[in-house]
Amino acid sequence: MTNPNKASHSRIYDSFARWSAISYRxxxxxxxLALLVAAGCSVYISRNLGMNTDTTEMLSEDLPFRVNMKHYNKTFPQDMDTLLVVLDAPTPExxxxxxxxxxxxxxxxxxxxHDVYPPNVDDFFVRNGLLYESIPELEQITDRLAAAQPLIAHIAREPTLTAFAAVLTGAVEELYKxxxxxxxxxxxxMSATLDARLTGSPRALSWQSLFNNEPQKSKYQELIVVKPRLDYTQLFPAEQSIAALHExxxxxxxxxxxxxxxxxxxxxxxxxxxxxxxxxxxEYAGIVTFVMVVVVLYFAMRTPGLILNVLVCLTLGLILTAAFxxxxxxxxxxxxxxFAxxxxxxxxxxxxxxxxRYREILEGGAPPAEAIHVSGGDAGAALTACTITNAIGFYAFIPTDYSGVAELGIISGTGMIISLLVTLTVGPALLRYLPKRPPAKAITKSSVGKVLELSLRWHKVTYAITLIASIAALVILPQVRFDYxxxxxxxxxxxxxxTFxxxxxxxxxxxxxxxALARDRKExxxxxxxxxxxPEVSKVLTILDFVPSEQDEKIQLIEEMALTMGPIITATQPPPPEGDxxxxxxxxxxxxxxxLDRFIAGRPEHPALATARTLRSSxxxxxxxxDSAGPDERxxxxxxxxxDLLLTLPAALQSLHIATEAVPFEQQDLPAPLASRWQSRAGEYRLAIYPEEDLNDNEALRRFVRAVQQVTPNATGAPMVSLExxxxxxxxxxxxxxxxxAGIIVALLILLRSLKYTLLVLLPLLLSSLFTATFTVLLNVPFNFANIIALPLLLGLGIDSSLHMVHRSLNNEMVSELLIHTSTARAIFYSALTALVDFASLMFSSHQGTASMGIMLTVGLTFTLLCTLVILPALLRAPVRRAGA
Structure with a gap:
């Protein structure tokens, strides 16, 4: 029985058969001509192709969160595109x-x-820092400083280890009394400072911590907000600014x-x-991929000439697509x-x-010219159908709000058309100068076909496993998530x-x-x-929070502190020692x-006993x-x-002295660099809203963002941008x-003229998509901004593979038992294997987005291969036999 679809493809078959024959002749x-075009395109690309690394431009400006972000950036431009410089030191001084x-x-x-802003080291905060303390805390600070004043004054006049030890000796003696x-x-x-020096990790003693009666932390941190000048024409826009920062x-x-x-x-x-x-x-993946692809192509093609043909077609196609x-x-x-x-x-x-397909025809005994004609017609008809469906799949991304992917759709969709033309133009031309026949005789049954026979022999088991796996996948499917x-x-x-x-x-x-932004103070x-x-918010800051309350009462306590401390004279340098x-x-x-020994023995119940013992041990x-060191080392x-003990004393005393000069102030007295970050020139107030939960959790992020948006819909910031x-x-x-x-279904209905075979083409794609989505849950690799790009590729490869199988089955009236031993099945297998080694190497990237993309593509292609070569032949088995009856 003659297949009605075969006639519908005769025009395409004849066109590409003649085209391939002309290219060969x-x-x-x-x-x-191809060499000249490639050279010209390469020069044009090197001179004109730019790189835009500004990720904010990849989503439509009309989206609400982009509108809010744009308004905020216009209102407070100094907060946009910034670097955070983090300085860590052993002491706050x-x-x-x-x-x-x-x-x-x-x-x-x-x-x-453009701008440099150190938020916490402005002299304004040094002078007025005590005003931000509560009244009880100020009273405690005043009492502690009053008690320590004689000791501090003595050490300040003579900042030496000898004087410090002597003062401390007198203080311990007073405790003993x-x-x-x-x-x-x-x-x-002092104990911690001595121990740090003796263990080889020295750190200075913080006198500011002593004045505040706080245990000294292992690290103190300060920030500088830097707005660099960015050059988006460069691959790394901030490279020069970051290098300048290090210098x-x-x-x-x-x-x-x-x-x-x-x-x-x-x-x-x-x-x-x-x-x-x-x-x-x-780069790493590229090296590994090239080697692995060549190995796979060797097993697929068996001859260096055909391998070279694939690589040349790929290279030329890439150049032409980049030129487009x-x-x-x-x-x-x-x-x-x-797109590459x-x-x-x-x-x-x-x-x-x-x-x-060309090699298969040669193995059948046909001369090269005839093999070119037949393979060009067969492959041209099948590849045209694949090109149409692939292009539709990629072009479907153009109308979306995600312009980054829309551009990918434009380039990749057209790249498929370029690939078709290059394959059927340059491929036949290269075959004229490459070996005409494979070195080995034709093999009746390939190793790939022998393995695939199992699914046909046990087709009922294949149906049952597919059904069970599909039901299980549907149960797991609701757990699929996106990592924001x-x-x-x-x-x-x-x-x-x-650091972040x-x-x-x-x-x-x-x-x-x-x-969030407010129009005025009242709002x-x-x-x-x-x-x-x-409940989702821990605190909210505005410029109003930088004006302390109860300033008059606090000023009185600060003045009392100044009187209690009296003038403390700090020696500019230690006096020269007398003697050794x-x-x-x-x-x-x-x-x-x-x-310390007398104190420990005589006052065993004293609260300071533990610290005294620790210092004595040090x-x-x-x-x-x-005792074990030589004179110089000693x-x-x-x-x-x-x-170590006295380095920070002058700075701490100077800060303390400046802090006692505080005077009352109002909002208009705040320093301009601070005020401009909290109130715009137009009078808008900025509110910083801090979350109660850890926003690394996606559900916590969603709760925080939605709760804030209920109160102020125009809020923006990193949480809003990530989620939206x-x-x-x-x-x-x-x-x-x-x-x-939808576009692919329409194209398949036109090309195949059969609803049944259209569904057979789509079924492997839908099954592989379902299984891949399920495995993102099982492998704990959620979709993200990077690996979601794998979807158009999986769509293209899934349609390609199943369409090749159905097309070959229909046009050659071939039952599944023969179909799995054809060049089509081998081509699907080796093509998928080539793509697998291409993408599997991405899994080893240090960039987690790239690695997750490699995992997604590897899993997706594996399922595509299984669905196309195992499940689809089992589904094609019965229908084709009835068609030929």
Whole structure:
């Protein structure tokens, strides 16, 4: 019985058969023209193709969250595209000093930086810091400083280790006699400082912590908000600014071997680091992929000539597609650059189908010219159908709000047409100058076909397993989720990512907070009150919070503190020692140790006993080290101890002195760099809304964003952008997938003229999509902004594979038992295997988004292969037999 679909393809068959034969006959001129075109396109691409790394431009400006973000960025432009410079130091004095020096250096460089703002080290806060304390806290500070004033004054006049030990000895003696003194912090601080030096990880003693009666932390942190000048014409827009920042740090004395360390994070640094790790992953994957693809092509083609044919067609197709991208779009973005990966997967599919069909005909004994004619017609008809469906699938992304993917759709959709033309033009031309026949005789049954026979022999088992797996997948399907956290896509070992995650853990300075705008003070107060009452919100800050309450009462306490402290004169440098300085230091420390021994023995119930014992133990370890050291080493060790203990005293005393000069102030007295970040020139108030929960959890993120939007719908910030952008991307892909599916169904109905065979083409695609989505749950690899790009490729490969099988079955009136042994089945297998090794290497990328894309593609292609070569032949088995009866 003659298949009615065969006649409908005769025109396409004849056209491509003649086209391939002409290309083969005039192979020299075709190849020469192809070489000239490739060279010209390469020059044009290198001169005109740009790179746009601005990810904010990839979604439609009309989306509500983009409108809100655009308005906020226009109102407070200094907060847009910033770097966060994080300085870590062992003491708050060192952190503040280094931050002031670096900020001053950066402000001089107007070539690389628009704005530099160190939020916590302004002299305004040093002067008025005590006003932000509560009245009870101020009273406690005043009492502690009054009790410690004689000790502080003595050490300030003579800042030496000898004087410090002597003063502490006298204080411990007073404790022994029964005087009430708060010596615990200073004893503990000295002990920790000595231990740090002896263990080889020295750190200075923080006198500011002692004044505040706080235990000294292991690390103190200061931030500088830097707005760099970005060059989006470069692959890394902030590269020059970041390099300038590192140079400025060296000039400011912040070096790798110093006590203060520098790290850079923020949205710009995160974007730079993400692109860098992504490209590194692609480079590694590219090397591995090339080797693996060649190996797979060898097993598929068996001859070097046919392998070279595939590689040449792929290379030329990539060049021509990139040239089209240059003309049509003008640039690539971090999403549309994936067209190269897509093209390798699908372009190789086209070339493999054509060349394996050619080889199959040669193995049947036909001469090369006839083989070219037949394979060109057969492959041309099948590949045209695939090109149409693929192009529809890619072009369906053009109308979406996700312009990054829309550009990918334009480039990749046209790339499929280019691939068809290159495969059936350059491929036949190359075959004229490559070996005409394969070295081995035709094999009746390929190893691939023998394996696939099992699914036909046990077709009822295949049906049952497919049905059970489909039901199980449908049960799991509702658990499929989208990860909105952009940080989870990046290399977790990257400095910018690790630093950003540390900041997220600090509620007071977490970059992940929402921002709202109020027209005036009254609205700002109302919104702040409403938002603070939300259980999802921990606190809300406005410019009003920078004006302390009860200032008059606090000023009185500060003035009392100033009187109590009196004038403390700090020596500009220690007085020169009389005699052997090391001997004097050792003697003073020995006296301190003896006094501690008397105190420990005589006052066993005293609250300071534990810290006294700790310091005594540290002194014992110091004496052991000194006794075993030579004179020079002993002098260096004692000198270092002196520096560790007294380095920060002058800065702490100066800050304390400045703090006692505080005067009442109002909102208009706030420094301009601070005020401009909380109130715009037009009078709008900024509200910073901090979450109660950890926003690394997607459900917590959603709860926080929706709760805030209920009060102020125009709120923006990183949480809003992440959630809304993610939902916009998901919506764009759903819209595009449905549009593509509708277009493909229409195209298949026209091409196949059969609803039954259209469903047979679509069924493997739908099953593989279902199984892939289910495995994202089982593997805990949710969809994200990166791996969702795998969907159009899986759509293309799924349609290609099943369409090739159905097309060959119909046009050659072939039963499944023969179909699985044809070049079509082998081409599908090796084409998918080529794509698998292409994408599996992505799994090993340090960039988590790229790695998750590799996992998604590998799983998806595996299921596509199984559905096409195992399930589809079993489904085709009965219908084809009846058709030929």
């Amino acid at each position: 005039y192979g020299f001129w075709v190849l020469l 060192q952190a503040r000093s280094a931050t002031k020096r670096l900020a001053a250096t950066l402000k001089k460089d107007t070539t690389n930086f 029964g005087r009430t003194m708060e010596l615990g912090p200073v004893l503990s601080g 400025a740090a060296k000039d400011a004395g912040v070096t790798e071997d110093g006590p203060v360390s520098l790290r850079i994070t923020g949205e710009v640094a995160l974007a730079e680091e993400e692109l860098n790790s992504s490209l590194r992953g692609m 991208a240059t003309v049509a779009v003008g640039h690539l973005n971090i999403i549309s650059i994936a 990966v897509l093209y390798i997967g699908l372009g190789a599919d086209f070339a493999i189908h054509f060349l394996l 956290n952009l940080l989870n896509m990046q290399d977790p070992k990257g400095q910018a990512v690790r 995650q540390e900041l997220l853990a600090e509620a007071d300075q977490s970059p992940w907070h929402a921002t 700002a107060e109302r919104l702040a009150k409403q938002l603070t009452e939300l 300085a090391a001997a004097q230091q050792r003697k003073a420390l020995t006296e301190l140790a003896n006094t 002194l014992a370890a110091l004496f052991t080290r000194l 002098d260096r060790l004692l000198s270092s101890m002196e520096n 952008a993610g939902e916009a991307v998901v919506q764009a892909f759903i819209q595009a997938f449905l549009l593509a599916l």
